[in-house]
Amino acid sequence: MAGGMAFVELVKDGATGLEKLVLREAHGCSVEVYLYGGQVIFWENEYREQLLFVSRKASFKPPKAIRGGIQICFPQFGNHGVLEQHGFARNRLWSVDETPPPFPATTSNCHIDLIFKQSPEDLKIWPHSFEFRLRVALSPTGDLMLTSRIKNTNADGKPFKFGFSYNTYFSVSDISEVRVEGLETLDYLDNLQRGERCTEQGDAVVFETEADKVYLSAPPKIVIIDHDKKRTFELRKEGLPDVVVWNPWDRKAKTILDFGEEEYKCMLCVGAAYVEKPITLRPGEEWQGRQEISVVPSTFSFLLHSKASCGFPGAASEF
Numbered sequence: 069m070a071g072g073m074a075f076v077e078l079v080k081d082g083a084t085g086l087e088k089l090v091l092r093e094a095h096g097c098s099v100e101v102y103l104y105g106g107q108v109i110f111w112e113n114e115y116r117e118q119l120l121f122v123s124r125k126a127s128f129k130p131p132k133a134i135r136g137g138i139q140i141c142f143p144q145f146g147n148h149g150v151l152e153q154h155g156f157a158r159n160r161l162w163s164v165d166e167t168p169p170p171f172p173a174t175t176s177n178c179h180i181d182l183i184f185k186q187s188p189e190d191l192k193i194w195p196h197s198f199e200f201r202l203r204v205a206l207s208p209t210g211d212l213m214l215t216s217r218i219k220n221t222n223a224d225g226k227p228f229k230f231g232f233s234y235n236t237y238f239s240v241s242d243i244s245e246v247r248v249e250g251l252e253t254l255d256y257l258d259n260l261q262r263g264e265r266c267t268e269q270g271d272a273v274v275f276e277t278e279a280d281k282v283y284l285s286a287p288p289k290i291v292i293i294d295h296d297k298k299r300t301f302e303l304r305k306e307g308l309p310d311v312v313v314w315n316p317w318d319r320k321a322k323t324i325l326d327f328g329e330e331e332y333k334c335m336l337c338v339g340a341a342y343v344e345k346p347i348t349l350r351p352g353e354e355w356q357g358r359q360e361i362s363v364v365p366s367t368f369s370f371l372l373h374s375k376a377s378c379g380f381p382g383a384a385s386e387f
């Protein structure tokens with residue numbers, strides 16, 4: 069379950085009553101992962117700053133997915149067919165994987181392993197057997213790595229197709245001052261235009277209104293620059309071609325029950341995903357998809373990205 073200097077414990081959260089794994093890295097960075105949804109809810113740096121957004125109005129009562137952190141969307145992203153929006157992995161109970169198959173050497177020996185398998189109820193809505201293994205790891209510098217391994221364990225020889233996303237709710241100081249770089253000139257599916265295929269015109273993605281897009285065949289690394297906090301999130305991905313970008317803005321925010329009306333100002337949902345073409349797995353085959361996020365001081369990334377900065381006193385919504 070854990071290695072090296074890591075400190076890991078399974079506890080019941082006092083506020084929500086849900087079981088969670090708390091992982092603390094030697095330098096003070098920490099992550100909290102709820103067994104409900106296999107969902108990272110807290111990711112804190114060594115200064116005890118919460119880097120992920122969790123809504124003040126989030127529900128921690130099944131079957132509602134928790135509004136914030138990193139949601140695992142499987143076996144589908146979006147809302148089509150019989151399955152519920154974003155699939156069912158995010159509102160099911162996962163368990164600790166006591167016997168994870170060997171893992172390729174990683175930079176981190178500070179990790180936890182979870183496993184999720186279909187229930188008889190799930191088989192009624194999605195008639196496939198699978199093993200979903202999730203490793204959540206913290207590097208010595210506090211980088212957060214999520215690696216998903218999904219295996220088709222159908223005994224009837226049937227393949228299955230699925231979509232996937234790490235819907236990651238970043239905490240930002242002021243959305244109107246945030247830039248996402250690495251998606252410029254890419255095609256995207258605009259969920260506000262019935263999934264119409266468009267092309268990104270800007271030299272960076274900025275936010276002035278509701279955004280609900282899936283960028284296609286995105287590069288392995290993108291950055292989210294939070295000018296005010298002089299903080300840049302670097303998102304690196306493997307095995308996941310697409311990137312989801314979502315901010316409900318003011319009007320949509322008012323329609324979301326588990327989301328505060330003003331909270332759109334201090335969050336941005338971005339995630340490595342597999343949306344455009346579903347993944348097909350034959351029995352015995354396994355797919356792996358990995359998202360790694362780290363925080364670099366904007367000054368460093370500015371040198372990388374040579375853009376002008378401006379500040380704005382903002383409020384991060386801390387749970």
Ligand code: TA6
Pocket residue numbers: 133146153154235259280312313314337
């Ligand atoms: O990831 C973007 C998106 O698909 C948006 O369309 C929006 O609905 C968001 O997910 C939140 O979905 P949820 O089911 O969590 O309310």
